[in-house]
Amino acid sequence: MEEQRQWFKGDTHLHTTNSDGNLTRDQLVEECIDRGLDWAIITDHNFSTVEVPYRVGGFQVMQGEEITAKPGHLNLWGASLPFKAPYKLETPNDYKAVIAEAREAGALISVNHPFCKKCGWHMPLDDFDFDCVEVWNAPMHIDDMTNLRWWHGELLRGRRLTAVGGSDYHRDHYHITRLVGNPTTVCLAKSNSQEDIMRALKNGNCFVTQGPNRTMLYLTSNGAYAGQTVAWEPGIRAHIRVEKLKVGHRVEVYHNDTVIYRWQAKKSGTHEASFEVPGKGFVRAEVLYEYKGIAKLIYKKIVAKLMPLDKDIPVPPFAYCFTNPVFFE
Template identity: 30%
Template sequence: MSTGELSRRNMLRAGGVAAAGAAMGMLPGVAFAAPAPGAAPETRTVTGTFRPDVPDWYYLPVDVPRGVRQIDVVYSYDRPSVPPGVRGNACDIGMFGPEGHELGNARGFRGWSGGFRDRFSISAAQATPGYLAGPITPGRWHVILGPYTVAPQGMNYRVDITLTFGRDDAKPFRPNPAPERAPARERVRAWYRGDCHLHTVHSDGRRTPEQLVADARAAGLDFIVSTEHNTPSAQLIWGDHATDDLLILNGEEVTTRSGHWPAIGLPAGTWIDWRYRAADPRDFRRFTDQVHRAGGLVTAAHPFANCFGCTYEFAYEIADLVEVWNGPWTPDDEAGVTHWDGLLRGGRWIPAIGDSDAHNPDQVVALPHTVVLADRLGRAELLAGLKAGRSWLAESKTVQLDFSVSGGGRTAGIGERLAAGTGTPVTVRASVSGVPGTTVTFLDQLGPEHTETVRDSGSATVTWQTYPRYSRWVRAEVRRPSGSPGTSTPNAMVAMTNPVFLGG
């Protein structure tokens, strides 16, 4: 079959792909014959149309013979104009090998680029970022297409699959994960600054891994978590870019059609499946259990982000953390804090974190970030501090905050409990610096209880007294009435703490 040709059967199936795919989730397949010696690369093409009522995922079978050293895939689709308020066409792409494409089949997964790239290559020696280098095993591979949004007119798509034959003499790819320690900053129990939601060219970011490391160091971070969308490819190369003063942890932003949930603190090479919705709670539980068995944490990311598939729709009680602040302060962050505070008032405490979710060089790494108390700068210790809520959120490295409560001869810090009788007077204390033009507010389950303005110096110590009889917990917020860098939203958050609990 020459380039661009289809068999009559496949042409007929391509013409009726919406009906076939709606029932099967399977597109017309292509088969390549065993190559003759010295054969030139061959291309097969599949075209068709997705209608607005199609499923989330389609699989395009590709029968690959022996003697293939590289697979190249290029895809495209039309983008017809749509009226204001109507979603246009967008389609994701990825690849599974002959080991299988069943839900959770990590052995078969070979890569994902979502809608960020229109092509990818895989060979034993190298692969496009987002994809996993490795042998081109003969068998039935599957290109996966995800019609993210489909215009009322439908989506006309084209996929070109090219196989290059011959022996691959290049040196096979060898993973080089990040070291488990950053010796220059490995200390005893201390507060460590980290950004737990970041992207590079290994998903839909514009920074290279090297650029991300440089920006994280400049931001004064002690650790970062690499959270590429739906792929572990970056986890396998961080050792090429690691420094001795920045700990790099592995993660994945599990990007479903019902919201995003970064899995953080994973062993290198761990892949978490994303092909389900909130209507499939057993699948969500299956993969959050996988994260927990691997020693990682589950984050409910940007719960009120205003984009299709971004708003978190899964069960909060399964999440270990809630990302209440994502990037420069905007109204959806305010909604996130309000919702998280509502959970807290209702007796369901899930520690809050803040992350930059930085993708591109114009997006500031560590705006915001999370400052966590840990026994040392190590994966297990950092995750333990985050899960316990021994953390606070900061706009930048210039922001300093110390928050505690004391009473009855005892003192408790963020994420801890002050065991005191209901009639014991409790002093709430916050010391801040690097925050000129802000206010410091103490809140409990009734809402804001005490507010003071910070002096022009940017430093202040604020105290307030309460009783466990009246306050079940207290927390602190530092806000800037005029907004914050990168946003004009008033009353922007500059720092906030997780709660300190009062009483038995």
């Protein structure tokens, strides 16, 4: 019998005063705990702030580093790295050498915000062996939806990459925002130890949501969860349970490139649905929302100031939560 697992909430991408954040490591950990997270990976730029994983009460602090150079950013998680900055990272081969060394040391490799207009990935994504892709970076914005569409396209090609989210936390603004855990990656694991969370991330046993106390989205089929594989047969069904769904938000379920279930919430609360899986491939679920009226105007003003390259782009529906796929073979 498989050992019992549960859901643990965490943040995969965080910075401290050891690079360009404004909180010390201890202050950042305190904020993570206060936000209701169970684990965090501290990923300072070109610096390993956490030499060994450690716990603060029941909270797990994990090893990580964001390898940072102009051609692109990588998060390396869950291992003591055999190298230290400064790095020579100018060519694809430079990055491949770092990836190979990190993987040999036991690290997971995540490509960060690949289609970010400010600091995206400027090399062919197909040429690299990543474990994960940071689809959702910082509060949801247009580049994140580009990441999400690219990742879905990779799934259609048969490439299995775990989609994760990370707040890329550096600081809060105007004493009114609390950006740690926005977004939150929620992992299904035996415990919140570094070993178990790394295994969940590698296998895609996770979903991503706007925050630790926001919408929770669970996708199952025949006892399998996100990241797991089920033997397809005619009539097999999948199930979703959406908790803390907000009024007006829309639930969509994809089978490969086709939406097989869609439902818009008329009230806030919990929604459950079961549906037939029409064939082999994968099923994944997401919750979408749209800015309207004053909220849309406020978003446009923020974008004009913080992301001026997006100011003339139509505002699309945004993801509020999404799962990794259940696969059917």
